[in-house]
Amino acid sequence: MSTQLATRLVEFVEALRAKGANAGPSESIDAADVMRVLGLDDRDLLREGLAAALVRRGGQRDVFDQTFDLFFPVGVGRPEAARDADENLDVQQIRELLLMALLDRDPRTLAQIAEIAVDVLGEVGQPGTDTAGWSAYQTIDRLQPQTLIAAAMAMRPGGGSGSGGQGLGTQFTDRLARDEVRQGVEAFREMVQAEARRRSAELRGRELVARHAVRSSRDRVDFLSANRQQLEELRRSVKPLARILATRLSARRRRRRRGKIDMRRTLRRAMGTGGVPMKPVFEKPRPTRPELVLLCDVSGSVSGFSNFTMLLTQALSAQFSKIRVFAFVNAMAEVTEIVRDGAVSGGGDIETRIRAEARITKWHTSSDYGEAFLDFQEFFLDAVGPRTAVLILGDARNNNQNPRFDALHEIAMRSRRTYWLNPEHHTRWGLGDSEALAYAEIVPMHECANVDQLTHFVTRLLPV
Structure with missing residues (x-):
């Protein structure tokens, strides 16, 4: 393993530890062995191998995945999908692309649209200055993907309506279809956030973005600052x-349950061993x-x-x-x-x-x-x-x-x-x-x- 790669791994483990992961020297050595055996050719395989070595408690896998994407990104710089896209794309055109991807349920297409959306809509600050960066919030706010759920349901065969005497079966399938579209929207949000973090990390540094942009694990979320979704997860x-x-x-x-030492009975028993209390006698515990x-x-x-x-x-x-x-x-x-x-x-x-x-x-x-x-x-x-x-x-x-x-x-x-x-x-x-x-x-x-x-x-x- 090269010195540069070893340094990257140490920084990765330190970022995980800052978010509450129990990753110490032994886990770091295991992670290094994983990288030596698996190599860097298959990124998904490397992710699972490092997770097996470094994630020791439940509720920390999301933190691991977000941090992994920062320190071992899928690419560097402007993504290929954004370079190949039409430079004159506007918000409405991106919304139409997203709507078709939600109907097709294609994760790869969703990921490419997320890269395009961040590139077109997410840039903040003045390029070349300390204020430059990429904002997932700004991208989502301009794109409003949640408003596409009704449009996606309307474009399904049958118009996405379970009313009008179509029966409980149709209503049930419509509800399932709506849930699938909603899950697609949530997955798209996560992709936008991941892409914004990756682009910002290239400008401001991985450690800084990991410290402020990666969500803490569930057991480290402050009760007083938790939002409604986080409180529901805690419940x-x-x-x-x-x-x-x-x-x-x-x-x-x-x-x-052994109770306290009974000094009187212990000293009495010690008389048989020359006054040395070889075996202490304990009081009977109270089963309350x-x-x-x-x-x-x-x-x-x-x-x-x-x-x-x-x-x-x-x-x-x-x-x-x-x-x-x-x-x-x-x-x-x-x-x-x-x-x-x-x-x-x-x-x-x-x-x-x-x-x-x-x-x-x-x-x-x-x-x-x-x-x-x-x-x-x-x-x-x-x-x-x-x-x-x-x-x-x-x-x-x-x-x-x-x-x-x-x-x-x-x-x-x-x-x-x-x-x-x-x-x-x-x-x-x-x-x-x-x-x-x-x-x-x-x-x-x-x-x-x-x-x-x-x-x-x-x-x-x-x-x-």
């Missing part, structure tokens, strides 16, 4: 993640599981984080003797049944049901942790006992209201353990109307900005 990952976490919690519980109480801020700023965590803990319900869930904006209400029903149905309607059925606000709609803690202290304090672990979910932004440290202190004193999970990065704690640093003096506060940090908390700190 779908709850059950697989819960199975993994349940296995880890069970392993922790098995390790603790802790109770869990969640206090969740469901205001707009942190609702995605709270909803995900509520679903996750409900999926882990077998690991606890009892789980009770309370939601608040500035008034505390129990929502255990709503969360339980939402976990069964997939979790899409939890936020809507909580806002419709639970009294989580009073005379205003801004977060007020102090008022919510006071409500819990007055109406629900009996939910906390010596076997209870309390998890508080929220960003601790109190909108300059009375934080009521006394109410939080009483909740913490009654519980076995109390933890605060904050989805904001710790560098923002205490800024503006945040009371995070003050609350952290009463209960331990942990940064849980993404699934990876939340998983670490559950497996290492959550009582078992």
Whole structure:
């Protein structure tokens, strides 16, 4: 392997590691062996070989593919399809080409049209300056491929309509055809994004584009900045993640079943070995599981984080003797049944049901942790006992209201353990109307900005 190729591979691994991939020296050596054996003649084969060596966790394959396309591109410079295309192509002509490709369901033609579209519509900035680049957003915004779905359905035999007494069978096939066209549009979007990243990387450098343009893996997406699609993907990952976490919690519980050392019985047994405690005697473990109480801020700023965590803990319900869930904006209400029903149905309607059925606000709609803690202290304090672990979910932004440290202190004193999970990065704690640093003096506060940090908390700190 040449020095240039080895340097490219090291840079590729470093870019993956920056996005959360567990790729260390051993994986890098495996990847180098893969490249030595497979060579560079078959790019798809090389992609699969490197993925086998470097992708160790689920949810990271998309990150790998996007980064691979930057460091091992299919071509360099202006693509052949763009060079061969008519220089006078306008938006409408490209839309017509895209419409025909969607009808033909030809991935290769879609890829060529994506290259042409980026070349014609995606250039931004001033050529030859630091502002130069290629924008997938600008290309998609000008082309509007989603508006071609209806046109593609209308050009199908039968006009794409399942109405007019044609029967359920025709309606079903029309729905399948519409889904196929929609999938083609989404695939085209991905191709445009990949081409824009490749062209921009040639101008601005692969490392810079990989850092800012490659989407993070699902477990590294910040809860507070996640869009609707990313939150939906997180909801779908709850059950697989819960199975993994349940296995880890069970392993922790098995390790603790030996109990503590019984000093009196250990010293008595040591009398038979000259006073040397060769075999310690352990106390009998208590076969009990802790109770869990969640206090969740469901205001707009942190609702995605709270909803995900509520679903996750409900999926882990077998690991606890009892789980009770309370939601608040500035008034505390129990929502255990709503969360339980939402976990069964997939979790899409939890936020809507909580806002419709639970009294989580009073005379205003801004977060007020102090008022919510006071409500819990007055109406629900009996939910906390010596076997209870309390998890508080929220960003601790109190909108300059009375934080009521006394109410939080009483909740913490009654519980076995109390933890605060904050989805904001710790560098923002205490800024503006945040009371995070003050609350952290009463209960331990942990940064849980993404699934990876939340998983670490559950497996290492959550009582078992």
